[in-house]
Amino acid sequence: MDKCYDSPWHCIGFTILRYQSPAQQCLIGLQREIIKRKEAEHLKDQTVHDLCDREKELKDYKYALDISSIISISAVDGSFTFVNDNFCKISKYSNEELLGQPHSILWSGHHPPEYFTELGSAMQEGKSYRGEFCNKAKDGSLYWVDTMIVPFVDEEGNVYQYMSINRDITRKKEALEQLRASEERYKSIIAVSNTGAWEYDLDTNRVWYSAQYFAMLGLDIPDGVWEDTEGMSWVDRLHPDDRERATKIFDKFLMEGSTKLYESFFRMLHQNGDWVWIWSRARRLHDKHGNLTNITLGTHTDISERIKAEEKIKESEQMIRKITSQVPGNTYMFQIEESGKPNILFLNRGTEEFNYTADLEEISRDAEKVLEVLHDDDKILFNEKMKEAYQSPALMSFQYRIIVNNLIRWRWMQAIPEKNKSGQVVWYGATRDITALVDYIASVEQILFDISHVMRRPVSSMLGLTTLISEGDLEHEEMLHLAHQLHPVAKEMDKFMTELNQVYEQKRQINSLNIDFSSLVDKRNSLFRPSE
Missing domain, CATH: 3.30.450.20 (PAS domain)
Incomplete structure (x- = not known):
C-alpha cells in the first residue's frame, strides 16, 4: 500500500498525481505546499494562543497565592530573594530589609536545634517539607506559621531555590496554649x-x-x-x-x-x-x-475528715446539752438582727419546771416562738433591749415576765457578746426563773413596811421615856416607875420580833431561796430582852 500523508488531501493528491500530466502534477504539488503552510501557520497561532492562556492562568494562580498566603523565595544558601507583602506585614520587616538576609533573621529561639534536623534532610534530598515554626518579628513579638517548603529543581536535577508558603496560625497556637494552661490549672486544682x-x-x-x-x-x-x-x-x-x-x-x-x-x-x-x-x-x-x-x-x-470533725462537734454539742440540761434556766447562743430579732444558734432547756412551752427545735428554727410566751407589757421591752445590744454590744442583763399555764413567771436574762472568726457578734447567755426571788423581795418589802408600821408606836414611847430618864433629874422611885413603864413596851416588841421570825421561816421553807438572816433577827431581838 502506498504511503498516505497526515492530511486527507495528501492522500487524494498522491493518487491523482499518478494519473495526471507533469503540469497538472506540478500544480497539485503547489496546492499541497500552500495547504501545508496554512496548516503550519494555524498551528503556530494556536500555540501562541495557548501559551497566552497558560501565562494568564499562571498569573491568576500567582495572584491568588500571593494575596492568600505568606510567600518567600530563598536561594540555596537560605538568603531571601523574594518576599511578598504578607510576609513583610507579619514579620514587620520591609522588603529591602529582608532581601539578601538569611532565614536566621526570623529565628525566635523557641525551637531546639534538633527541631530542624528533618527540615535539613528534606532540603538536601530536594523534597518538600511541612512544619510549624515560631518566628520573631522585627519588634520582638512572636508569631506562628504553618509552612510548606517546596524546592525548585533544574533540568539536571539540582535544587536552585526554595519557595516557602506560609499560613498564620498564631491565634490557633495562642488558643491551644490557653487551653493547655487551663487544663494544667484544672489538673493542679484537682491534684491539690x-x-x-x-x-x-x-x-x-x-x-x-x-x-x-x-x-x-x-x-x-x-x-x-x-x-x-x-x-x-x-x-x-x-x-x-x-x-x-x-x-x-x-x-x-x-x-x-x-x-x-x-x-x-x-x-x-x-x-x-x-x-x-x-x-x-x-x-x-x-x-x-x-x-x-x-x-x-x-x-x-x-470529706472523711470533715465528717469526723462534724461528728466530734456533735459529740461536744451533746455533751454540752447534757451538762446544761442539769443546770437551772436556759442556755443560749444567738445572733441579733438589726430589727432586734434574735436568731437562735444553740438552745438548751434546764431543770426548771416553768419554762417555754414551745419545743426547742421549733425555737431554734423560729426565734419568734420565744416572744409567744412573753407578757404583753414586756414584749416591747424585750425587743428594745435586743436593738440596744445590736447597736452597742455590751453585757446584756434585764428582767421580764412570761405567762406559762396561765401563771405569770419572772425571768432574768444575761448574755455577753463575742465576735466569731467572720467578725459577726455572737451572744452567749442564759435565762432563769426568778419568780421566787421577786416574791421574796416583795415579801421583804412588805415585812419592812409592817415592821416600820408596828414599831412606830412602841419606839415613840421608848424615845419619850428614855428622854425623861436621860434629861430629867429624877429620884430613884421616879426612875423605877419609868422602868416599869418601859418593860411592857419591850415585851410587846419582843413578841412582834418572835412572830416576825416565825413568818420568815415559813417563807424560807416555801421559797427556793435559802438566805438565812435569822441570826441577825435574833440578835436584834435580844436587845429588848430584860436583863436578869
Missing part, C-alpha cells in the same frame, strides 16, 4: 484539692476517671476509662447502707435531664478496707448550640 474528676457518657455507658479519683480509693491507676466490670464499678464499691439511696439519686438526675447541679453524699470502699465519705457533684454538659447533651461531668471529694 483532694478531688477526683469523672465523666459519664449515657449513650455509650462508659465512664472516664482521673488518677486522683482512683487515688482517694487507694488505687494506683492512671487517667482513663474504667470499665464497669465486677468489683470495679462505683456502685459495687458503695456502702450497703448507701447503695440504694445513692443510685436512685443519680438515676433520677440522669433521667430527668435536669440542668441543675447533681449532689450526693455516700461512702465508698477504700482499698485498705476503710469506708471513705464522698461528696459527689456533677452537671450535664451543653453543646455549642446550648442543647443538653448526654455527657455528665462531675467530681468526687473525700
